[in-house]
Amino acid sequence: MTGVGVLSRADLGVRSRARWAGWLFALPALVMYAVFELYPIITAVQYSFFDWDGINVSKPVGLANYTRVFTEPQLLASIVHSFILIIFFTFLPVLLGLVVASIVREIRSKWAGGAARTLMFLPQIIPGAASAIAWTWMYSPGGAVNQLLRALGLDALTRAWLGDFTWALPAVGIIGTWLATGLCTLLLMAGIGKIDGSLYEAASLDGANRYHQFRAITLPGLRQEIGVCVTITIIAALASFDVVFMSTQGGPGYSTQVPGVQVYQLAFTENRIGQSSALAVVLSLIVLAVILPIQRLFREK
Amino acid sequence: MIPVLARLRDTAPKTVLLTAAALFSVFPLLSMFSAALQPQGSAPAGISFPTNPQWHNFVDAWNVANITTLVQSSAVLVVGVVPIAMLISAMAAYAIAQLRIPFGNVFFLLLLLGLTLPYEIVVVPLYYQMQQLGLLNTQLGLILPLIGLNMPFAVFWMRTHFQSVPAEISESSSIDGAGPWKAFRHIQLPLAVPALASLGVLMFLSTWNQFLLAIVLIDDPNKRTMAGALQGFVGAHSTDVVLLNAGALLIMAPTILVFLLFQKYFIRAMLAGAVKG
Numbered sequence: 001m002t003g004v005g006v007l008s009r010a011d012l013g014v015r016s017r018a019r020w021a022g023w024l025f026a027l028p029a030l031v032m033y034a035v036f037e038l039y040p041i042i043t044a045v046q047y048s049f050f051d052w053d054g055i056n057v058s059k060p061v062g063l064a065n066y067t068r069v070f071t072e073p074q075l076l077a078s079i080v081h082s083f084i085l086i087i088f089f090t091f092l093p094v095l096l097g098l099v100v101a102s103i104v105r106e107i108r109s110k111w112a113g114g115a116a117r118t119l120m121f122l123p124q125i126i127p128g129a130a131s132a133i134a135w136t137w138m139y140s141p142g143g144a145v146n147q148l149l150r151a152l153g154l155d156a157l158t159r160a161w162l163g164d165f166t167w168a169l170p171a172v173g174i175i176g177t178w179l180a181t182g183l184c185t186l187l188l189m190a191g192i193g194k195i196d197g198s199l200y201e202a203a204s205l206d207g208a209n210r211y212h213q214f215r216a217i218t219l220p221g222l223r224q225e226i227g228v229c230v231t232i233t234i235i236a237a238l239a240s241f242d243v244v245f246m247s248t249q250g251g252p253g254y255s256t257q258v259p260g261v262q263v264y265q266l267a268f269t270e271n272r273i274g275q276s277s278a279l280a281v282v283l284s285l286i287v288l289a290v291i292l293p294i295q296r297l298f299r300e301k
Numbered sequence: 302m303i304p305v306l307a308r309l310r311d312t313a314p315k316t317v318l319l320t321a322a323a324l325f326s327v328f329p330l331l332s333m334f335s336a337a338l339q340p341q342g343s344a345p346a347g348i349s350f351p352t353n354p355q356w357h358n359f360v361d362a363w364n365v366a367n368i369t370t371l372v373q374s375s376a377v378l379v380v381g382v383v384p385i386a387m388l389i390s391a392m393a394a395y396a397i398a399q400l401r402i403p404f405g406n407v408f409f410l411l412l413l414l415g416l417t418l419p420y421e422i423v424v425v426p427l428y429y430q431m432q433q434l435g436l437l438n439t440q441l442g443l444i445l446p447l448i449g450l451n452m453p454f455a456v457f458w459m460r461t462h463f464q465s466v467p468a469e470i471s472e473s474s475s476i477d478g479a480g481p482w483k484a485f486r487h488i489q490l491p492l493a494v495p496a497l498a499s500l501g502v503l504m505f506l507s508t509w510n511q512f513l514l515a516i517v518l519i520d521d522p523n524k525r526t527m528a529g530a531l532q533g534f535v536g537a538h539s540t541d542v543v544l545l546n547a548g549a550l551l552i553m554a555p556t557i558l559v560f561l562l563f564q565k566y567f568i569r570a571m572l573a574g575a576v577k578g
Binding site: 016029034035096117119120133146181186245283292 | 314315316318319320322323325326327328329330332333336344345346347348389390392393396397400401403405408411412417418419420422424425426427428429430445448449450452453481485506509510512513517527528529531532542545546549552553556557560561567568571572
């Protein structure tokens with residue numbers, strides 16, 4: 001008995017040393033992650049308690065930068081806008097994706113299906129900054145959107161969309177809808193493909209119509225895929241930068257200002273590093289506060 | 302009912318819907334294309350079929366936007382980021398999932414934190430960090446943070462793969478007396494090729510399209526990513542609609558081309574990447 005015990009203890013010692021040696025494999029990744037992500041995050045939190053212009057000595061200001069995030073109209077508006085963008089970045093793409101995916105369900109024709117898939121993927125492939133340029137041109141006074149309205153006899157509606165205080169934010173939002181719809185549609189179609197087809201047959205034999213089938217079979221079957229779409233697109237909405245920066249820079253006024261662009265402008269054009277960092281910290285906390293419950297909601301069965 | 306008609310009644314709405322969805326996806330690009338082919342200096346109006354397409358605009362935009370230099374600098378960034386990030390994330394995932402290093406789970410939880418946090422929180426501190434290191438405005442100063450910032454997703458992705466490798470494979474190699482490094486290189490890495498390939502595709506795309514970090518950490522548009530260079534190009538030519546659209550299309554072209562060539566891998570990687578991420 002003792003013999004076995006001694007043997008296994010020695011064995012354990014060797015094994016645990018070997019397990020520690022395994023850290024040599026993990027070390028490069030840990031170092032890169034710690035130096036270029038964890039350390040900057042800690043630094044941002046630290047900056048957020050100071051008043052600093054990037055050059056002169058910084059001055060501790062306690063929570064003042066955080067109070068200002070919620071009292072300075074422009075900063076608060078940027079946060080509100082990012083939540084409004086969720087309607088366009090998340091809600092519309094998931095809705096459109098569900099409609100298309102549940103009607104098409106599967107693409108029988110290989111050629112047409114392949115072509116449609118390729119085209120729907122394009123918005124995901126090109127840089128967001130480039131999509132912003134495409135849409136800036138579409139929204140310009142002489143662009144395709146106004147051309148379409150004129151062709152429909154709706155001349156009264158034409159305007160410089162991105163220069164309009166009321167319409168600029170929805171217009172920017174539609175760019176997000178365009179970016180996300182293809183990916184969501186394809187994800188949902190892939191998800192529907194995995195649902196057992198006999199369920200639909202059985203349901204239609206029982207006299208369930210399309211809507212009932214959708215409620216009873218499609219929607220529950222797509223729980224995971226919908227969760228994925230919602231998670232990705234909500235992060236994209238709350239932390240949007242490329243599209244807004246390249247299309248409106250937050251203007252006109254601050255009618256399309258979002259936290260991402262605001263963080264950039266506070267730090268690099270207004271030299272308010274502390275204020276910029278406080279907004280970035282608040283943005284990160286908002287993302288975590290929204291995403292974590294959603295993850296739980298869509299995970300549990 | 303005649304079978305053909307019945308089939309048509311079944312497939313027609315699907316085809317219309319799918320076509321509409323596909324058209325919505327390419328419409329803005331077509332609108333750009335139509336503007337890019339108009340005579341330079343003219344004010345194009347919406348989408349119009351160019352009667353006299355000016356293909357030469359693309360040559361001019363190529364030269365004005367410095368596309369040759371941009372492709373080269375983006376390639377340098379991708380080559381600097383992707384292979385190293387692939388290797389060290391695979392090693393870390395192997396250590397966590399197969400070697401079961403002590404506190405590996407703590408490390409993994411720490412990485413998960415980085416998976417959801419937006420780049421906005423690191424960009425300002427990174428700027429000053431790079432300034433201190435003397436790496437501001439250098440490509441190395443963009444490559445290093447991008448490797449670090451890729452770790453959460455990359456390790457997460459590779460860990461999923463290494464968890465699916467049966468333990469017998471690593472056990473049998475250790476009985477054969479192969480050290481963990483040898484086992485990793487000769488047995489684990491070859492098995493991981495499909496997972497690594499998908500990861501490589503995703504990281505290529507995110508590096509090539511990286512915008513925020515590129516415009517903050519590198520001042521000279523010619524050293525940035527293609528996406529980052531767009532900002533300088535727009536600033537300089539915002540009033541010339543024709544040239545702007547031609548240039549922007551050229552800047553998008555490489556990713557579109559690579560996508561069309563490796564479509565299958567892209568779509569598989571992006572759908573899987575979305576589900577796992």
